[in-house]
Amino acid sequence: MDTMKNLQLQRIACHVRQGVVEGVFHAKSGHPGGSLSIADTLTYLYYAQMKVDPANPQWEDRDRLVLSKGHCCPALYSVLAEKGYFDKAELQKLRHIGAMLQGHPDMKGIPGVDMSSGSLGQGISAACGIALAGKLKKADWNVYAILGDGEIEEGQVWEAAMFAAHNKLDNLIAVVDNNNLQIDGRVSDVCSVYPIDEKFRAFGWEVFLADAHDFDSLEAAFTAAAAVKGKPAVVIQKSIKGKGVSFMEDKAGWHGKAPNKEQYEQAMAELKAAEAAMEG
Secondary structure, eight states: OOHHHHHHHHHHHHHHHHHHHHHHHHHTOSOHHHHHHTHHHHHHIIIIIOOOOTTOTTOTTSOEEEESSGGGHHHHHHHHHHHTSSOGGGGGGTTOTTOSOOSSOOTTTSTTOOSOOOSTTSHHHHHHHHHHHHHHHTOOOOEEEEEETTGGGSHHHHHHHHHHHHTTOTTEEEEEEEOSEETTEEHHHHSOOOOHHHHHHHTTOEEEEEETTOHHHHHHHHHHHHTOOSSOEEEEEEOOTTTTSTTTTTOGGGSSOOOOHHHHHHHHHHHHHHHHHHHO
């Protein structure tokens, strides 16, 4: 990836993170930690990988994205707003009664959301169904499904993994956001899912590893995953929960907690300082 493109994606991701913090603060609830850990990934997918058209959210030939870890929708909402699917002012209404943006993605009410999700373990099954429909239609689009590493403790995930391999869904690319934290603590302590890569290989998937906060690494992984034929692919990305906000990074306590006013101001100051440093 050339330097200018990399820098542009870094700036966009910084805006996405600011949108996450903005939304969760005004909601007084939500999930900032896991949202911040996938901000770079969503930025890369929507700005460099996926075929999408904000002016035509229901474009038949678009690539689809299923946020299986639906509680991390502040990141998805922020990138959709940044991309132009809806006004950024909606982010400040997150989780408010009657607002468009609620605590989990709603495909019927939010432009750009391809699948309603939130009950952990189920999003990847929906993604399999969408991918199979694409195969039956002989359509030229891919389906991306983002899972949490705590989420893959759910048995349904592995039923879906078996289904995807059996049906040779090479238009399905899963992402496991491996920040090693869930609401109760370290994934490795709560109910270890390791080794994640060997498990997916055993289920018949092609596996790629990536640094979730390095756009060159993301580009290499997703480019290779999209080229796989005859089987589904998964990108297992090593990430940092709360990435970009110093006091949230790698802290399980920020799984589902909103910042207070002082914390909000500190987080926004840090993110704006990071953005200013890029300009310098």
